[in-house]
Amino acid sequence: MANEKTHEVQTVDQEEEATALEQTRPGPVFVPAVDIFEEDGNITVLADMPGVKPDNLTIDLHENVLTMTGDAEDTEGEEEEELIREYHVGRYYRQFTVSDNIDQDKIEANLTDGVLRLVLPKAEASKPKQIKIKRG
Amino acid sequence: MIVTRIRPRRAWDWNLGEFDRMRRDMARLQDAMTRGFFRESAPRMFPLVNIAQDKDRLYVRAELPGVNASDLDVSVKDNSICISGKRELPEESENVSYHRRERSGGTFSRSIELPSPFDRDSVDANFENGVLSIVLPLAEETKPKQITVKAG
Numbered sequence: 001m002a003n004e005k006t007h008e009v010q011t012v013d014q015e016e017e018a019t020a021l022e023q024t025r026p027g028p029v030f031v032p033a034v035d036i037f038e039e040d041g042n043i044t045v046l047a048d049m050p051g052v053k054p055d056n057l058t059i060d061l062h063e064n065v066l067t068m069t070g071d072a073e074d075t076e077g078e079e080e081e082e083l084i085r086e087y088h089v090g091r092y093y094r095q096f097t098v099s100d101n102i103d104q105d106k107i108e109a110n111l112t113d114g115v116l117r118l119v120l121p122k123a124e125a126s127k128p129k130q131i132k133i134k135r136g
Numbered sequence: 137m138i139v140t141r142i143r144p145r146r147a148w149d150w151n152l153g154e155f156d157r158m159r160r161d162m163a164r165l166q167d168a169m170t171r172g173f174f175r176e177s178a179p180r181m182f183p184l185v186n187i188a189q190d191k192d193r194l195y196v197r198a199e200l201p202g203v204n205a206s207d208l209d210v211s212v213k214d215n216s217i218c219i220s221g222k223r224e225l226p227e228e229s230e231n232v233s234y235h236r237r238e239r240s241g242g243t244f245s246r247s248i249e250l251p252s253p254f255d256r257d258s259v260d261a262n263f264e265n266g267v268l269s270i271v272l273p274l275a276e277e278t279k280p281k282q283i284t285v286k287a288g
Contacts (some may be wrong), residue, residue, distance in 0.1 A: 034236060035234070036234070036236040037228060037232050037234045037235060039229060048201040048202065050199040050200065050201040050267050051199065052265060053265055075197065075267070076188060076197075077195075082186070082187075086186060087184040113265065114202065114265045
């Protein structure tokens with residue numbers, strides 16, 4: 001009987017990017033699944049990019065557009081004969097517009113176990129300021 | 137005055153290019169249909185795997201981003217391999233507000249039957265960058281064995 005507290009991981013089909021953007025490298029381009037949340041004055045982006053090493057990852061923030069590009073490593077050998085193929089290995093690419101002003105110098109990026117964690121601290125100016133109401 | 141003769145269009149006047157275009161469109165349609173069908177029948181299980189084989193080994197690869205090696209369990213039984221474990225999404229604090237949530241966490245368990253017998257004592261599993269690679273050497277009896285032909 002299934003335990004009500006635990007639930008099973010949902011599988012997501014690989015989403016292939018049908019983009020007009022021309023890629024300089026041939027091969028499939030996929031959209032990585034992301035979680036984006038805001039907390040304590042930071043915007044955090046978590047993106048699933050299995051098979052991508054830090055050397056093959058580029059993150060770019062330009063004019064409030066955040067672009068992440070990661071090339072996954074294909075470990076398949078030449079001699080191998082495919083029996084079952086449920087996923088393809090290719091490039092991960094996703095773009096976002098970042099609405100709040102971000103302190104670009106303080107962006108932190110970390111790639112562990114195929115998950116990219118980007119922490120974008122919001123610039124001081126955009127944090128809501130409490131205005132004290134004086135008794136008068 | 138320039139007179140232009142207009143020839144009535146007959147069936148065989150069709151540009152051969154039209155046939156080519158029709159053929160390509162049909163092929164594309166067929167491809168899309170078969171791919172759609174395949175996706176329907178494929179089991180929607182996590183993780184997705186690729187299985188390959190060369191003359192000495194079986195290779196099983198799975199994408200498991202964000203899973204800790206300590207939460208991952210690989211076991212072999214008879215002719216099948218079982219990949220199970222859990223993917224924990226980091227606990228966030230109370231005052232977090234989500235803009236987008238596409239990743240899911242939880243438990244998973246998948247058993248896959250492999251096409252050839254393998255040597256269970258020499259199975260090697262490696263987990264790197266969120267990709268699990270398992271190498272299973274084929275059992276000796278399934279490998280092709282050369283038989284010398286004696287002359288005379």
